[in-house]
Amino acid sequence: MKPFQALRLQLGRLQRLAQPYFLPVEETRSWQFLLLVVALVAVVVGLTLLLLTGTVALTGALIPELRSRFLPGVPEQVASLWRSPFGPAVMVTMAAGLGCFGAFRSKLRQGRWLPWVLLGIIILLILVINGINVGISFIARNVDNALVGYDQENFWKIVGIYAFCLVLALPIRAMQSYLIPRLGLLWREWLSGRLLNRYLSNRAYYLLNPNDESAEDIDNPDQRISQDTASFTTTSLSVTVEVMSALLTFFSFIVVLWSISSQLALWLLIYSVGGTAVIVFASRKLVALNFQQLKLEADFRYGLVHIRDNAESIAFYRGEKQESREAERRLGGAIRNYNRLIIWEALISVIQRSYDYFSRFLPWLVIAPIYFAREVDFGVFGQASIAFSQVLFSVSYIVNNIDRLASFSASISRLEGFQGKVEEISGAMATTFTGEFLTGQGVPGDSILVSHVDLVPPGTGRTLIHDLSLEVDRHQRLLVVGPSGCGKTSFLRLVSGLWPPGAGTVQRPKEGDLLFIPQKPYMLLGSLREQLCYPLPANRFSDEQLRHVLDEVRLPELVHRYPDLDIKQDWPRLLSLGEQQRLGFARLLLNSPRFVVLDEATSALDVATERHLYDLLLEREMAFVSVGHRPTLTAFHDTVLELDGQGNWRLLPAAGYDVGQPASGA
Numbered sequence: 001m002k003p004f005q006a007l008r009l010q011l012g013r014l015q016r017l018a019q020p021y022f023l024p025v026e027e028t029r030s031w032q033f034l035l036l037v038v039a040l041v042a043v044v045v046g047l048t049l050l051l052l053t054g055t056v057a058l059t060g061a062l063i064p065e066l067r068s069r070f071l072p073g074v075p076e077q078v079a080s081l082w083r084s085p086f087g088p089a090v091m092v093t094m095a096a097g098l099g100c101f102g103a104f105r106s107k108l109r110q111g112r113w114l115p116w117v118l119l120g121i122i123i124l125l126i127l128v129i130n131g132i133n134v135g136i137s138f139i140a141r142n143v144d145n146a147l148v149g150y151d152q153e154n155f156w157k158i159v160g161i162y163a164f165c166l167v168l169a170l171p172i173r174a175m176q177s178y179l180i181p182r183l184g185l186l187w188r189e190w191l192s193g194r195l196l197n198r199y200l201s202n203r204a205y206y207l208l209n210p211n212d213e214s215a216e217d218i219d220n221p222d223q224r225i226s227q228d229t230a231s232f233t234t235t236s237l238s239v240t241v242e243v244m245s246a247l248l249t250f251f252s253f254i255v256v257l258w259s260i261s262s263q264l265a266l267w268l269l270i271y272s273v274g275g276t277a278v279i280v281f282a283s284r285k286l287v288a289l290n291f292q293q294l295k296l297e298a299d300f301r302y303g304l305v306h307i308r309d310n311a312e313s314i315a316f317y318r319g320e321k322q323e324s325r326e327a328e329r330r331l332g333g334a335i336r337n338y339n340r341l342i343i344w345e346a347l348i349s350v351i352q353r354s355y356d357y358f359s360r361f362l363p364w365l366v367i368a369p370i371y372f373a374r375e376v377d378f379g380v381f382g383q384a385s386i387a388f389s390q391v392l393f394s395v396s397y398i399v400n401n402i403d404r405l406a407s408f409s410a411s412i413s414r415l416e417g418f419q420g421k422v423e424e425i426s427g428a429m430a431t432t433f434t435g436e437f438l439t440g441q442g443v444p445g446d447s448i449l450v451s452h453v454d455l456v457p458p459g460t461g462r463t464l465i466h467d468l469s470l471e472v473d474r475h476q477r478l479l480v481v482g483p484s485g486c487g488k489t490s491f492l493r494l495v496s497g498l499w500p501p502g503a504g505t506v507q508r509p510k511e512g513d514l515l516f517i518p519q520k521p522y523m524l525l526g527s528l529r530e531q532l533c534y535p536l537p538a539n540r541f542s543d544e545q546l547r548h549v550l551d552e553v554r555l556p557e558l559v560h561r562y563p564d565l566d567i568k569q570d571w572p573r574l575l576s577l578g579e580q581q582r583l584g585f586a587r588l589l590l591n592s593p594r595f596v597v598l599d600e601a602t603s604a605l606d607v608a609t610e611r612h613l614y615d616l617l618l619e620r621e622m623a624f625v626s627v628g629h630r631p632t633l634t635a636f637h638d639t640v641l642e643l644d645g646q647g648n649w650r651l652l653p654a655a656g657y658d659v660g661q662p663a664s665g666a
Contacts, residue, residue, distance in 0.1 A: 010409055013416035018236060021190050022115055024107055036104060039097035040116060041244075044123045046094025049087065052131075053078055118183045122241060125176045130248045132169050136162065137253070137386045145377055180237055188233040195225050195419060204425040206498065207458070220298035224418040228294070232415050235408045242401070246394035253390040260384050264366040268391055275355045279402050283348050286406035289341045291413055296334040303330045311573075348402055363388045447473040448495055448514075448595060448625065449507035455487055455494055456502030463502065464490050466647035470639075474594060478625045479637040481659055486645030488627045492516065492597050495625060508595075515593040519600040521584030523572045528558070529565040532586055541590060549589050552616060553582040554609060577604040585613045589620070596624040607632050631659045 019025055019033045056075050081087045101108070101116075108116070139162045146155035199205050199221060208221065258265045307314065307323055314323055363384050371380065448471065455465040464487030472478050480488045493499045496516045497508060508514060524530060530538045532546050547559050558579070562569070575583065581604050588596060596617065602610040607630075614636040617624055626633060634640065637654040 010412060013412050014236075017191075017232065017412065017416050017419065020194070021187050022112060023104070024112075028104075028107060032104070036100060036116075039100035040120050041123060042090075042093040042097035043101075044120050044127065046090050046097070048124060048127045048131075049081070049090050053082070115183060115187065118179055118186075122176060122179050122183070123244060125172050125179070126241065126245050126248060128172055129169060129176070130245070130252050132165050132172075133249070133390065134252050136165055137390075139165070140386055141380065148377075180241055181234065184234045184237045187237070188230050191233060192225055192229045195229065195422065198419070198422045199225065202425075203498065204422050207425050208422065220295070220302060221418060221422075223294070223298040223301070224415055227298075228411050228415045228418075231411050232408075235404070235411065239401075239405070239408060243397065246397045249390050250394040253387045253394075257384065257387040257391055260380055260387065261366055261370065264363065264384065264388065265391075267366060268388060271358075272392060279348065279351055279355070282351055283344075283402045283406055285344050286341070286348065286402065287409045289337060289344060290407045291410035292337050293334065293341055294410055294414055296330070296337050300327070300330040300334050303327050309572075352402075446509065446594075447471055447507070448509070448623075449505075450495070451505045451507075453494070453504035453506060454502040455490055455499075457490060458499060463647050464645070465643060465649055468504075468649055470641065470651060472595070472623055472625060474621075474623050476623055476639065477637040477654075478639050478641055479633055479654060480625065480627045480641045480643065481629070482643035483645055486643040488643060489599055491641075491643070492599050492625065492627060496597050509593075513593050514595040514597065515588060515591055516597045517584050517588055517599065517601040519581075519603055520577065521580050521587070521601075523575075523580065525568075527566045527568045528562055528571075531571060531583060532565075532590060534587060536591060545590070549586045552589065553586045553613065555579065555582050555586065558583075578609075581605055582609070582613070585616070589616060592620065594623065596622050598624055598626040598628075600628050601626075602630075603628070611635075629659060634659060 015030050015033070016025065019028075019030065023033050023036065056078050060075060139158055142158045143155065143162070145151075146158060199208075205221070254265060257268070303326060307327065314320065367380060367384050450468055450470050453465070453468045454463055455468065456463050470478070480491055482488055490499065494501060494506060495508065496514065497506075522534075524534055526534075527538070529546060532549065533540055543565055546565055550556060550559055572580070581601055584601060602613060605613070610630070610632065614633075618636065626637065634654045634657050640652045640654050640657045642650050642652060
């Protein structure tokens with residue numbers, strides 16, 4: 001891809017990530033967003049001029065002596081601005097900027113005024129600091145001339161003015177240092193919430209495979225939502241503020257530099273453009289290496305988290321060596337890539353330092369001849385050096401920050417790629433499962449009705465079950481049996497609505513009337529109360545109800561161990577699988593759905609406890625679909641769905657069915 005195409009693509013990604021916080025993408029175009037940015041700058045410049053004029057007028061009226069001492073020449077400069085076309089033009093531009101915001105006021109809702117106001121204040125502070133810096137360059141010139149001329153009285157007067165500028169600049173810098181990360185924090189909160197909402201909407205988190213290392217587009221969504229989002233918002237604002245500051249610095253000091261020597265200004269522009277071109281060309285590899293480093297670091301961290309989450313299983317297997325090899329493999333990938341990154345960063349650093357060192361000679365080479373010709377005073381050397389360094393710094397922004405910009409570019413690619421993928425999956429799922437009830441695939445009802453369905457796992461062409469038709473109403477219980485890999489759990493996914501049918505229609509109860517209980521119940525990060533009530537609100541049931549349901553599923557010792565139901569523990573580690581399965585049934589009884597889907601939900605329990613739990617479901621007249629291998633399960637079901645793994649199936653009465661018999665074709 002050509003450099004300009006790559007830049008355009010990256011700017012498009014940046015716009016898709018950044019604009020929604022300031023202006024809704026769905027209702028506006030990118031040029032409208034850029035128009036508001038320009039309008040904001042115009043408004044801030046106008047306000048700055050008005051504030052400067054007001055400050056000069058107020059100090060002249062109240063403390064004229066201090067104004068003449070600390071603001072020498074400033075009132076005259078302000079008056080000349082208003083006499084020239086510049087002042088009225090700034091006011092007209094400011095009015096136009098305010099008009100733009102007025103025209104877009106209907107779109108600046110849901111708190112979107114706040115970031116614009118904060119960004120405007122930040123730009124205002126940059127302008128003020130820039131003005132102070134320009135003043136300091138003239139102060140430095142006068143200090144040098146006073147020293148050369150042995151003018152002690154004038155020297156101390158100028159030093160007093162310099163001290164006044166520093167005192168004025170310190171609180172402005174402090175406010176700027178606070179507002180930039182504060183705006184970044186607000187932006188991160190909004191963007192993380194937006195991505196999290198899309199990630200958890202329409203089961204995008206379920207379809208997205210975050211751990212497929214062969215996939216090149218999306219990996220480690222946890223890192224992208226947390227770390228990449230924080231890095232993006234912080235760096236975006238820093239880069240934006242720095243670019244604005246660089247532009248303002250350039251326009252402010254190029255005038256000063258041009259007034260000293262137009263030749264020096266021209267040489268500076270040629271030098272900076274050439275240096276930037278060299279550094280951009282040499283640093284293209286950095287973007288790819290930074291992108292890969294983020295992925296490899298996240299993979300390594302995920303491997304360590306996996307070890308932590310499965311510590312007991314690893315200990316039982318004595319699998320430390322295997323886990324160590326896998327962790328070292330992931331670490332090795334990150335180390336090798338980082339080593340290449342170090343080499344390229346060292347090369348870029350040499351170019352940067354060479355660029356910086358040679359730039360120090362330019363002012364001397366250009367100013368020295370005109371100084372020796374007595375065309376300028378000695379103070380011009382100091383002022384020229386300050387102005388030259390400020391302009392060089394502004395036009396060399398890319399050179400000085402190339403490694404940071406490369407990392408930022410990689411972060412943009414990862415975060416925008418994740419956002420686009422999640423929105424794509426969420427949109428497809430919304431169409432599939434919302435449109436499902438509009439295109440004949442089924443409507444919510446009082447039964448589970450499967451009509452001429454082909455069960456095909458998403459992303460594969462393998463048909464697990466062909467032309468299946470059955471019904472489970474409020475008074476029926478279905479047991480699904482068959483050899484391993486025949487599609488029993490896949491059938492439950494179909495019934496629960498996680499997978500769409502490859503053909504045919506599925507009618508299932510409305511949301512809330514059907515609950516799925518897996519073999520290993522989900523244990524959330526929360527209290528015992530939240531575990532029991534999930535997914536309902538934790539305040540839905542009283543302590544007495546929760547303790548009673550624990551007694552019903554034969555977990556009274558859990559109440560004795562943890563009398564405080566709000567205690568938070570590492571429940572998957574503390575509770576055995578049998579205890580987790582009983583807790584899953586307690587959760588089921590509290591939710592009280594009309595239909596239940598059970599995937600070997602009693603496999604870790606003894607036969608007596610299993611019978612007791614199924615009796616609880618029968619007492620509550622719940623319809624259920626079960627997957628299991630135990631012969632004792634047939635006593636709780638009316639019908640058996642037998643699968644053979646070749647797409648064939650048959651429905652048989654549960655009474656007298658032998659679970660151990662081989663399945664046969666329909």
